[in-house]
Amino acid sequence: MIKIGIYGYGNLGRGVEAAIKKNKDMELVAVFTRRDPKDLVINTKTAGVYNVKDVLNFKDKIDVMIICGGSRTDLPVQTPNLAKNFNVIDSFDTHAHVSEHFEHVDLEAKASNHTAVISVGWDPGMFSINRCMMESILPDGSSYTFWGKGVSQGHSDAIRRIPGVKDARQYTVPVQSALEKVRNGENPYLTTREKHTRLCYVVVEDGADKARIENDIKTMPDYFVDYDTTVNFISQEELDKNHKGLPHGGFVIRSGETSEGVKHVIEYSLKLDSNPEFTGSVLVAFARGCYKKFMNKDYGCKTVFDFAPSEISPISVQDLLKHTL
């Protein structure tokens, strides 16, 4: 059994916990929280809940620590720190700072003979693996990534910060006609606006100026101004009833030629009822790979590009050859 710790128990931590239950070679040992452990009820009876300050008591009792903090302020500190005493894995997703994060984690993991894996999930994660493999197989071609239909928590938060807004949910929606052009191997040039639209459900305070709020959303730099955005004002009841899930998904597509006029299209797609539960499932599979590399004394920081399928699988290579090849 691979003994797992969960560090941080929000949506992602609960997703990791659900994934562990589906894997027979995995066991949740402990959940670490910044809250008072007495206030936290988890879904695994056999695991304990502890405050983060007591984490070092588990130094030799946990094979892999799955760190479920946020990419902006939590992971840049937590992952290198915990790598001093644990094998660690995180879902760091700030593309602009990945190389820097890698260096920090690599330094600590190598110094203490641990194995670390960063940026694991579906994008970055499974989508990155697919982009890499597709481009290796079809070097002469174009790659496209579409996201959605799914909830963007960052965009939902941005709307909630507008004065007069009580609650909001934002869906990123791929433009179907653009997706079809890509699938047909047309290699289109697509602007930001041509790839995705943004669909917003907004609850406002009594008497709020809806026209002003709609304008504030549609003209918001970085988040909305470059997209065709639809704003729907709804009641809190409707939002709670129809928009509380965290579905997501998307598509990675590459089309390329192998000789004059001979085209091929490779597509990888995800349709996810729950973004955090799927991300948690990817983290758990790569935690297995992390532990295998550690057992092989392959220390330092790794990414999804470093793992062979057999490393993340619980099945022996002999059985993979017989049943999966």
Added chain:
Amino acid sequence: MIKIGIYGYGNLGRGVEAAIKKNKDMELVAVFTRRDPKDLVINTKTAGVYNVKDVLNFKDKIDVMIICGGSRTDLPVQTPNLAKNFNVIDSFDTHAHVSEHFEHVDLEAKASNHTAVISVGWDPGMFSINRCMMESILPDGSSYTFWGKGVSQGHSDAIRRIPGVKDARQYTVPVQSALEKVRNGENPYLTTREKHTRLCYVVVEDGADKARIENDIKTMPDYFVDYDTTVNFISQEELDKNHKGLPHGGFVIRSGETSEGVKHVIEYSLKLDSNPEFTGSVLVAFARGCYKKFMNKDYGCKTVFDFAPSEISPISVQDLLKHTL
């Protein structure tokens, strides 16, 4: 530059040759043929053509030999034999004999300190990788593989062996409604007949009994009897005009749950203008991985389950982190 040899110059050998031209770190050195080399014109001016009996002259001049023979009688002999003197890669696809082939190749490759890779292509190959990764991420679920629409050369050959048939082309076609059920996460139980249909274009000799030929096709054991089969009789001209390509493709889909009622669907699909050119492209990418493992003294027989994405990519891990993650 990685120096490549092609052993066998049929459709697949030409597909490998086309793929090498698309990869800047690869160089075709020599093509080996059972024919008289003087009778063979290849598409690479800088490479030589030699008879297979002279292959040992190239013992230290080729980094990886890509073996393009057939799975039934060629590869079981060629791959272990060539592994005594070369790093080798093949597309062996007889599922029932993979473990046996693996053992033979592994023995020779380990004894001579070479790296070998077997069963590389799209199925087995990319589809196998995806089945393995999908099942590792969503252990509680069901996997489905659909093939087509595409030409099955084995089924086309089987029709051509019927008396009175001059030429034939058989397409395997996935049943769209079954595909949709799987995509919707319905986890259907599907019989062979419910997954694929078979579409045949047949050219007959003058005066041949079409009704008897159609019956012979539709009742043929193993090949057609378990499928809904459509037989169209056409002229040789029409077959040559519309059915001489070798398109193929297919779908690997897994749907699974991460907690009660929370479903996810992962799909990997290929749409290929040319089966041999795409298979050749996969072989060339994994030839790069084969050579990297050899340089790391990782000898013996490998399969697609053993390669990390960074091993088959020409791009450095640093650049993958920056641009592909």
